[in-house]
Amino acid sequence: MKVTVDLLEDFARGAAFLGTGGGGDPYIGRLAAQHAIEEYGPPELISLDELDDDTAVYPVVYIGAPTIFIEKLICGDDMDFALSKLEEITGRKAGAIISAEVGGVNSIVPFAVAARRGLPVVDADGMGRAFPEVQMVTFNVYGVPASPAVIVNEHLEHVVVHAHDAKSTENKLRAIATEMGLGAGLSCYPMTGKQVKDTAVGGTLSLAHGIGRAIVEGRKQGDPIESLLAYLRTTPYYNKCKVLFDGKIVDLLREVKGGWNIGTCVLEALDGGGSRMEIVFQNENLIARVDGKTKVIVPDLVCVVDRESGEPVTTETLRYGQRVKIIGVSAAPIMRTPEALAVFGPRMFGFDEDFVPIEDIA
Amino acid sequence: MKVTVDLLEDFARGAAFLGTGGGGDPYIGRLAAQHAIEEYGPPELISLDELDDDTAVYPVVYIGAPTIFIEKLICGDDMDFALSKLEEITGRKAGAIISAEVGGVNSIVPFAVAARRGLPVVDADGMGRAFPEVQMVTFNVYGVPASPAVIVNEHLEHVVVHAHDAKSTENKLRAIATEMGLGAGLSCYPMTGKQVKDTAVGGTLSLAHGIGRAIVEGRKQGDPIESLLAYLRTTPYYNKCKVLFDGKIVDLLREVKGGWNIGTCVLEALDGGGSRMEIVFQNENLIARVDGKTKVIVPDLVCVVDRESGEPVTTETLRYGQRVKIIGVSAAPIMRTPEALAVFGPRMFGFDEDFVPIEDIA
Numbered sequence: 001m002k003v004t005v006d007l008l009e010d011f012a013r014g015a016a017f018l019g020t021g022g023g024g025d026p027y028i029g030r031l032a033a034q035h036a037i038e039e040y041g042p043p044e045l046i047s048l049d050e051l052d053d054d055t056a057v058y059p060v061v062y063i064g065a066p067t068i069f070i071e072k073l074i075c076g077d078d079m080d081f082a083l084s085k086l087e088e089i090t091g092r093k094a095g096a097i098i099s100a101e102v103g104g105v106n107s108i109v110p111f112a113v114a115a116r117r118g119l120p121v122v123d124a125d126g127m128g129r130a131f132p133e134v135q136m137v138t139f140n141v142y143g144v145p146a147s148p149a150v151i152v153n154e155h156l157e158h159v160v161v162h163a164h165d166a167k168s169t170e171n172k173l174r175a176i177a178t179e180m181g182l183g184a185g186l187s188c189y190p191m192t193g194k195q196v197k198d199t200a201v202g203g204t205l206s207l208a209h210g211i212g213r214a215i216v217e218g219r220k221q222g223d224p225i226e227s228l229l230a231y232l233r234t235t236p237y238y239n240k241c242k243v244l245f246d247g248k249i250v251d252l253l254r255e256v257k258g259g260w261n262i263g264t265c266v267l268e269a270l271d272g273g274g275s276r277m278e279i280v281f282q283n284e285n286l287i288a289r290v291d292g293k294t295k296v297i298v299p300d301l302v303c304v305v306d307r308e309s310g311e312p313v314t315t316e317t318l319r320y321g322q323r324v325k326i327i328g329v330s331a332a333p334i335m336r337t338p339e340a341l342a343v344f345g346p347r348m349f350g351f352d353e354d355f356v357p358i359e360d361i362a
Numbered sequence: 363m364k365v366t367v368d369l370l371e372d373f374a375r376g377a378a379f380l381g382t383g384g385g386g387d388p389y390i391g392r393l394a395a396q397h398a399i400e401e402y403g404p405p406e407l408i409s410l411d412e413l414d415d416d417t418a419v420y421p422v423v424y425i426g427a428p429t430i431f432i433e434k435l436i437c438g439d440d441m442d443f444a445l446s447k448l449e450e451i452t453g454r455k456a457g458a459i460i461s462a463e464v465g466g467v468n469s470i471v472p473f474a475v476a477a478r479r480g481l482p483v484v485d486a487d488g489m490g491r492a493f494p495e496v497q498m499v500t501f502n503v504y505g506v507p508a509s510p511a512v513i514v515n516e517h518l519e520h521v522v523v524h525a526h527d528a529k530s531t532e533n534k535l536r537a538i539a540t541e542m543g544l545g546a547g548l549s550c551y552p553m554t555g556k557q558v559k560d561t562a563v564g565g566t567l568s569l570a571h572g573i574g575r576a577i578v579e580g581r582k583q584g585d586p587i588e589s590l591l592a593y594l595r596t597t598p599y600y601n602k603c604k605v606l607f608d609g610k611i612v613d614l615l616r617e618v619k620g621g622w623n624i625g626t627c628v629l630e631a632l633d634g635g636g637s638r639m640e641i642v643f644q645n646e647n648l649i650a651r652v653d654g655k656t657k658v659i660v661p662d663l664v665c666v667v668d669r670e671s672g673e674p675v676t677t678e679t680l681r682y683g684q685r686v687k688i689i690g691v692s693a694a695p696i697m698r699t700p701e702a703l704a705v706f707g708p709r710m711f712g713f714d715e716d717f718v719p720i721e722d723i724a
Contacts, residue, residue: 159534160522172521175541179533 002042003111003121005034007209011111013312014212016104017228018204018238020301021315022261022284023103023130024062032105036076036112043114046096047123048202055095055193057122058083060113061106063134063151063173064182065261065283065316078185079113082152086187089148089160098122098196100137100189102204103130104314121205126189127344128201128237128332129301132260132283134173135166136344138334139189142199149173149188153180161188174259182259201332207235215310224310225325232329240330240359244288244295245277246270246307249322254315265318267326270307277326279304281315286349288326296328297346299335300358303327328358364404365473365483367396369571373473375674376574378466379590380566380600382663383677384623384646385465385492386424394467398438398474405476408458409485410564417457417555419484420445422475423468425496425513425535426544427623427645427678440547441475444514448549451510451522460484460558462499462551464566465492466676486562488551489706490569490599490694491663494622494645496535497528498706500696501551504561511535511550515542523550536621544621563694569597577672586672587687594691602692602721606650606657607639608632608669611684616677627680629688632669639688641666643677648711650688658690659708661697662720665689690720 003011012026012033037043051057060079087093097114099107102125114121126137134146146166151173152158159176163169169188177184191199210231218227225243232241247267254263260283269275277295279288285302288295296302304313307325334340336357342348345355365373374388374395399405413419422441449455459476461469464487476483488499502508508528513535514520521538525531531550539546553561572593580589587605594603609629616625622645631637639657641650647664650657658664666675669687696702698719704710707717 155526155530157523157525157530157534159524159538161519162521163519164517168517168519171541172519172538175537176521176534179537 001045003037003045004042005037008033008108010212010216011205011209012104012108012212013215014208014210015102015107016312016314017211017303017305018128018208018301019101019103019130019314020284020303021281021313022132023101023107024105025314025316026104026312029105029108032076033108033111036115040115040118043111044120045123045205046120048197048200051096051122051193051196053192053194056090056092057096057098057191057193057196058086058094058187059098059100059126059189060110060185060187061100062109063177063184063186065256065259076112076116078152078154078156079109080116081156081158082150082185082187083113085150085158085160086148086190089150090190092190094119096120096122096193098200099125099205101125101127101130102208106130107205107208122196122200123205124196124200124202125204126200128204128335129299130284131344134170134188137189138201138340139191139199140166141340141343144189144191144195144199146188148190149186151176151180152185178259182256201334203236207238218310225305228310237332238329240357242328243325244328245290245326247277247324249318249320249324252318252320254318261315263315267324270323279326282349283315285315287346287351288328294353295361296358297351297353297355298349299331299340299344299355301329301331303329330358363407365399365407366404367399370395370470372574372578373567373571374466374470374574375577376570376572377464377469378674378676379573379665379667380490380570380663381463381465381492381674381676382646382665383643383675384494385463385469386467387676387679388466388674391467391470394438395470395473398477402477402480405473406482407485407567408482410559410562413458413484413555413558415554415556418452418454419458419460419553419555419558420448420456420549421460421462421488421551422472422547422549423462424471425539425546425548427618427621438474438478440514440516440518441471442478443518443520444512444547444549445475447512447520447522448510448552451512452552454552456481458482458484458555460562461487461567463487463489463492464570468492469567469570483567484558484562485567486558486564487566488562489697490563490566491661492646493706496532496550499551500563500702501553501561502528503702503705506551506553506557506561508550510552511548513538513542514547540621544618563696565598569600580672587667590672599694600691602719604690605687606690607652607688609639609686611680611682611686614680614682616680623677625677629686632685641688644711645677647677649708649713650690656715657723658720659713659715659717660711661693661702661706661717663691663693665691692720
């Protein structure tokens with residue numbers, strides 16, 4: 001499948017939905033990819049089955065705080081430069097590009113890099129959602145080293161991290177990303193096609209496209225959210241899904257702290273019953289509680305959409321008074337194993353509770 | 363001249379004096395070098411004249427906050443590893459080692475690295491004193507690029523910085539050094555022998571040795587500080603020197619902030635006249651004022667010594683009630699040029715005054 005410019009809007013919208021508030025603003029992601037595709041032609045999206053075991057595959061990703069991406073635009077040269085430097089270090093030219101996460105910027109920008117290089121993008125990523133830290137990917141959970149990792153700023157200065165584990169890589173990259181102004185290009189987790197097949201969450205980019213499309217189609221029929229849910233129920237991973245809350249944002253705390261957008265969003269039910277939902281986020285939404293009771297928790301997805309249009313709302317664009325619906329969605333099974341929960345389960349974010357799948361929460 | 367173990371104590375003491383409070387504790391520096399020299403044999407100290415133009419010369423230095431070095435000991439493996447990685451990147455094996463600064467740790471540790479490698483140490487450094495930031499060396503002032511720079515922690519994780527200028531290199535290294543716990547090994551400013559000759563402050567290690575020796579000799583004759591001053595007056599750079607204050611520490615603020623030991627030390631005159639001196643430091647002492655009037659300011663040297671023994675006192679060992687003499691010393695002429703002052707003159711540390719040589723201050 002060729003990723004043409006006309007597909008990008010749906011791609012970016014669906015990716016923003018799966019990004020659970022993080023992964024960047026879909027408008028910015030779309031602009032970056034559109035520019036590259038118009039100049040270099042559309043890249044191919046290939047399935048895991050079409051990927052050769054020996055192909056060198058590189059993830060490219062923006063690291064930082066999404067609020068920053070709005071003001072400090074991404075340029076594409078930086079990401080291409082990061083990739084080139086990582087290729088130099090490993091001695092292997094990229095044969096394909098992969099997204100590290102699904103998000104409005106971070107699963108669309110790989111199309112831009114791939115277009116420039118004439119390379120295919122693998123229809124997969126490392127989480128089937130977005131997460132705030134570099135170690136929080138299935139690549140790491142299932143044994144791919146995060147480093148060497150190359151981080152690049154807009155001046156094309158670059159820093160190469162060689163660390164002993166993925167969390168240590170994250171710590172060093174976060175320090176540098178902060179110094180670089182919290183918006184930097186990154187290439188890490190250099191892999192073979194075989195490693196990608198063994199560790200990635202497959203099919204997530206085409207699923208993102210399907211989600212974006214379902215929202216738009218639903219608008220024509222008058223109920224984008226019902227259309228979205230109907231589509232999700234047909235997917236292999238996201239089929240346990242429900243609207244958890246219909247409310248208005250009555251309180252919002254969002255700050256740039258420790259290298260992320262950290263915050264809490266409180267909603268009040270529109271039905272007048274006085275019920276309240278609290279969402280805690282670190283770039284991405286992590287947990288949603290109604291009147292103190294957990295309704296969905298990481299790695300399952302907490303997605304915020306506009307209650308009328310179904311448009312995904314990212315954490316950096318949350319605002320007081322906004323009327324939204326909160327949708328809980330099941331994560332891929334590969335994201336719910338004990339090994340996976342040891343890397344990005346609730347306790348890894350400081351929550352004192354265990355993961356319970358959304359389908360098991362009353 | 364062979365740097366044997368019996369010379370190390372005087373070397374480290376004199377280096378700590380020139381370190382103007384920074385550059386690390388001489389006891390720790392001496393232990394690190396002693397261990398390596400006992401195991402591998404003493405390295406040769408060679409003059410700039412003995413250095414071949416084509417030799418690859420690498421500075422090795424500890425970066426961080428000296429208070430940390432006391433608790434988190436340096437190991438030597440880290441520095442050797444940093445050097446090896448920088449050699450790999452440049453493709454040139456080291457032919458000699460050089461100190462980046464003169465200080466109790468940072469001009470003694472190169473002896474340890476050189477001993478392990480069987481290499482000579484160049485009798486020179488990048489400032490003839492110590493300074494808190496990576497760009498604050500004559501190597502940078504006179505045109506040697508700071509990067510590639512390799513920083514290594516005690517677990518032998520390493521990060522390689524490629525930046526466009528020395529200040530940007532400093533910013534990135536400081537962020538990583540902070541993440542690494544503010545005690546990390548660093549090799550940067552890879553040079554040729556020709557570049558060293560063109561930019562370094564020559565003879566400073568043997569001068570450090572002479573200073574350390576003068577203090578010890580003076581003790582035998584009953585006046586270490588007079589002996590020290592007499593020696594300084596015979597040197598090519600440090601010949602403008604005077605005791606500026608004789609007092610007791612009555613107030614001390616020292617914190618680890620932004621990746622350094624930052625603070626202020628206030629002394630009261632022992633003569634009962636009520637006069638007060640204030641010293642401001644950032645790892646190193648930067649300025650000394652008596653009753654609000656500047657008496658010596660960077661890049662000239664503000665040196666604190668025990669008033670009885672003449673032992674140099676580093677900023678991390680300053681303590682309330684200590685009785686000390688403050689000695690002001692002229693910096694090398696190469697450190698006082700307009701280009702040099704643009705990198706480490708008073709305004710670069712936020713002081714709103716211009717540099718005045720100590721010999722011109724009343």
